[in-house]
Amino acid sequence: MSQPTLAHDTVRTPFLTKALPTAVILVGALYCLVPVAWVLVASTKSRSELFTTFTFAPGSGLVDNLHDLFAYGGGQYGTWALNSLLYAGVGAVLSVVVSAMAGYGLAKYQFRGRNLVFYSILAGVLIPGITLAIPQYLLMSKLGFAGSYASVLLPMIVSPFGIYLCRVFASAAVPVETIEAARLDGAGEARIFTNIGVPMMLPGMVTVFMLQFVGIWNNFLLPFIMLSDQSRYPITVGLYTLLSKGSGEPALYSVAIIGAAVSIIPLVALLLFLQRFWRLDLISGGLKG
């Protein structure tokens, strides 16, 4: 109120112009953090404390819970975590390679069938990936692959959205002149791609890697349908089985809770670390109004 104002329209209380936006967005931040805070606090509680103490009061059972978690089913949790890392890590790397090649090919060459390939792949964005899980399972079973690591890995490699992003990024980031110059110097097409295209597309590729890594890590239905052997479960399916057993056996609730808490820590850390390399403007940058 004490600050001089220049125009009529800016005569507003500082509360409305400054504090309100900040307050609203902090409420949003709180909303997003509360469940994470809850699961971290709940994971420190012993079984009896879980149902008796105030939910946000820390408990005394963290060490016991961690022990229970990693001892559960003969160390199954560790196996699930490694499986998730395998599916998400290998899947995302392969996906980036495939997407970058296709995106570069679609952006930098004129060839017969280019539009057919591009629009077919784009239509793939509209088809619910999850709806495909059942026919994928049936085909995999016919070929005898169902239940294998490959049955979860392979269907996740082709990413219509990843290919679309790589195409947008290759169009924007790799100048035609540079490619032409390399051709005049006698470089082959493969060499131009690996030595010139890939370095220029790298920020876009990091983005596709993260999107695919998180997408595969978070996937539930495909591994749920494909896998029957618990030792191949990713963490999502593993925690689901823990929880569904827990309804009959409440002792497993505390194992499920600390399992959830432990599973989100590495992914959140990875996300915070890679945040600076993200190029999410790509997603909207490719849009035209």
Add this chain to the structure above:
Amino acid sequence: MTTTTTAPTTTSTGSIPTTRRSRRSPIAPYVFVAPAVVLFVAFLLVPMLYSVYLSFRGLRLMPGGAFGKREEVFIGFGNYVSALSDRDFLAGFGRLAIYGAIAVPLTLGLALLFALLLDLGATKAKRFSRTAIFIPYAVPGVVATLMWGFMYLPLTSPFSYITEQLGWGTIPFLENPEIFGSVANIAIWGGVGFNMIIIYTSLRGIPSELFDAARIDGANEWQIAWRIKVPLVTPALVLTGLFALIGTLQVYGEPTTLRPMTSAISQTWVPLMTIYRDAFVRDDLPRAAAGSVFLAVCTVALSVILLRLTQKRAFGES
């Protein structure tokens, strides 16, 4: 990595503009797109076509043998009739509509609100808020459901704890009709951050001269937001709306994970759960295939309608 031939097929005597097309190896682009096309055909196109094929097949009792024998034959639209006359399946679409009517507008509305607030000069604590709101993106739906499920469960819920202390009793998060809001809330929580970032990056791309001009004309921040920023980020809103719509139609993990905690979620709560039951509990794969083809057709139809209505080519690229 690839085995592209590098030998120029024509002599390099032409001027630079003409070499553009003539000198490049004709098979190079096909090699680049081949892995994607092969995987696309194997894991999208073939399963899709197989699903369609299977949806027209069925077991019929044929004459022969002592009791007749079962044979797989084409039965036309029988599976579709059977799937679509299943009350559970249809009711699932009704529940999906209620769930979507809560989840989609709130996810997009909150994402837009937060993005506009991040873009506003007066807002403080931006870095913290942006990161905090984005964190749920890294939390798998199953884990998010587990966390929220315990926050809904009367025995462990902090919200019910407070209302009980106030003498109002527990909040029936896991009962009908509250369950719709509770499941939708999990999707909103998980989706707001990612959509916010898409809209926010789109806002950052608007040249600031536009706002300066409006400010000189005496527009306040509210008017600038509604009259300039929102219309300009419409393509991003269409895209996020499309993703939210597709996500709604294929909701499965959240209600399935919540089921052990509540009796308000049946085995056929949403269409995908009915399809799963048909396929793996009843072993009626052709009917499951018919259901999933129907769901896919609905998704494509709704997406096309959304894109038409907004008349924006969200994926447009020259």
